[in-house]
Amino acid sequence: MxxxxxxxxxxxxxxxxxxxxxxxxxxxxxxxxxxxxxGVDFRSGSNVDVKVSKDVTKQDIEKVLAETKLNQKDVQITPGSGRVNIRFPEVLTSNQESDLKAALVKDIDKNASAEVNTVDPExxxxxxxxxxxxxxxxxxxxxxxxxxxxxxxxxxxxxxxxxxxxxxxxxxxxxxxxxxxxxxxxxxxxxxxxxxxxxxxxxxxxxxxxxxxxxxxxxxxxxxxxxxxxxxxxxxxxxxxxxxxxxxxxxxxxxxxxxxxxxxxxxxxxxxxxxxxxxxxxxxxxxxxxxxxxxxxxxxxxx
The missing domain is CATH 1.20.1640.10 (Multidrug efflux transporter AcrB transmembrane domain)
Incomplete structure (x- = not known):
């Protein structure tokens, strides 16, 4: 050939x-x-997937997190999808999860829903x-x-x-x-x-x-x-x-x-x-x- x-x-x-x-x-x-x-998959922490019905900015999310006194690692927003991903270096407690969800509904979108995925150190x-x-x-x-x-x-x-x-x-x-x-x-x-x-x-x-x-x-x-x-x-x-x-x-x-x-x-x-x-x-x-x-x-x- x-x-x-x-x-x-x-x-x-x-x-x-x-x-x-x-x-x-x-x-x-x-x-x-x-x-x-x-990422969270290989390091302990919490990953929060947020679904909103309107457009939001990274600054809006960071303002809410500052009010709840949560130190996030990263905030990612997919334009046009209505989805926000927030990564935390520590595992969120039940109270912190509740406070975060309540703040998102109050200050971001009343229809906002959040799913928290947690990976412990082990x-x-x-x-x-x-x-x-x-x-x-x-x-x-x-x-x-x-x-x-x-x-x-x-x-x-x-x-x-x-x-x-x-x-x-x-x-x-x-x-x-x-x-x-x-x-x-x-x-x-x-x-x-x-x-x-x-x-x-x-x-x-x-x-x-x-x-x-x-x-x-x-x-x-x-x-x-x-x-x-x-x-x-x-x-x-x-x-x-x-x-x-x-x-x-x-x-x-x-x-x-x-x-x-x-x-x-x-x-x-x-x-x-x-x-x-x-x-x-x-x-x-x-x-x-x-x-x-x-x-x-x-x-x-x-x-």
């Missing part, structure tokens, strides 16, 4: 390695100093642990699957690329101080799924081309990897592009409750697209090149 993509992907991968390493180091520093900006810790376990179990399952279907070198390259994608998304959220909640974890797991799909497609083509190639030198192996990426490039771009457009639309037109999910998807899809091409495949090339039967230079023929 011929491809119009005539580009040395393996050679260019070193620049993406540098970019990923720099961003990873920045992420490690940010996580060490500032950690993640956890539940928050459990959710954090379960989120980590979910990502680790997904990674373990992928390792087993790729090892059985291909070989251990493919599995190592795939899992490095997946961890790379997940950590880059986490790093960007940490650096930009974006909120991490349950929808963020769902986005990370979805990103892992799309990333491994693109990676496996390329690996499958590499394996197929290896059957018919006579690999004697690193140059031969180099050409096989570049050829395999070129043959699958159009498919990879089309797949990612369609999901990327949908995620951007959700980010722009979606509600506030899924905004962080959409943003994580947008970032993760971009990271996953280039990691499958410039991280996973070149990494497999490096591991495969360590085999003794692959020479670093073309063998000389004797006459």
């Amino acid at each position: 011929r491809s119009k993509w005539n580009y040395d992907f393996v050679k260019a991968s070193k620049y993406f390695y540098i970019f990923s390493i720099v961003l990873t180091i920045a992420g490690i520093i940010s996580l060490s100093l500032f950690k993640l900006n956890y 539940m928050a810790r459990e959710l954090q642990q379960n989120a980590i376990y979910a990502v680790l179990l997904a990674s373990l399952g992928i390792i087993v699957y790729v090892t059985i279907r291909f070989e251990w070198r493919f599995a190592v390259a795939a899992i490095v690329a997946l961890l790379h994608d997940a950590f880059l998304v986490i790093s960007i959220f940490s650096i930009l101080r974006l909120e991490v909640n349950l929808t963020f974890i769902i986005a990370v797991l979805t990103i892992v799924g799309y990333s491994i799909n693109d990676t496996v497609v390329i690996f499958d083509r590499v394996r197929e081309n290896m059957r018919f190639a006579k690999i004697k030198t690193h140059t031969d192996l180099h050409d096989v990897v570049n050829k395999s990426i070129s043959q699958t490039m159009t498919r990879s771009i089309n797949t990612v592009f369609t999901v990327f457009i949908a995620s951007v639309c959700l980010l722009i037109f979606g509600s506030e409750s899924i905004r962080m999910f959409s943003l994580a998807m947008v970032i993760g899809l971009l990271c996953g697209a280039y990691s499958s091409i410039f991280i996973a495949s070149p990494l497999w090339y490096g591991l495969k090149g360590l085999q003794k039967n692959v020479k670093s230079k073309p063998s000389k023929t004797t006459t």
Whole structure:
């Protein structure tokens, strides 16, 4: 199969390695100093969803909260939806909930209704642990699957690329101080799924081309990897592009409750697209090149 993509992907991968390493180091520093900006799902506190029948401003809500002497963490209003979200760093007591609902009805809208969702510290810790376990179990399952279907070198390259994608998304959220909640974890797991799909497609083509190639030198192996990426490039771009457009639309037109999910998807899809091409495949090339039967230079023929 011929491809119009005539580009040395393996050679260019070193620049993406540098970019990923720099961003990873920045992420490690940010996580060490500032950690993640956890939402109520992963940190104890109360989240209040308010439904009103008229337009209100953030200042109106903050004025009511000041009167009730409640220290809110954040106030989010979705324009035109009649919904207000208020996040509190502490768990509200029954009296505080009653006072808040009464103040909203009195000063904001007589038809206002409020739903309070509370997460205690023990539940928050459990959710954090379960989120980590979910990502680790997904990674373990992928390792087993790729090892059985291909070989251990493919599995190592795939899992490095997946961890790379997940950590880059986490790093960007940490650096930009974006909120991490349950929808963020769902986005990370979805990103892992799309990333491994693109990676496996390329690996499958590499394996197929290896059957018919006579690999004697690193140059031969180099050409096989570049050829395999070129043959699958159009498919990879089309797949990612369609999901990327949908995620951007959700980010722009979606509600506030899924905004962080959409943003994580947008970032993760971009990271996953280039990691499958410039991280996973070149990494497999490096591991495969360590085999003794692959020479670093073309063998000389004797006459």
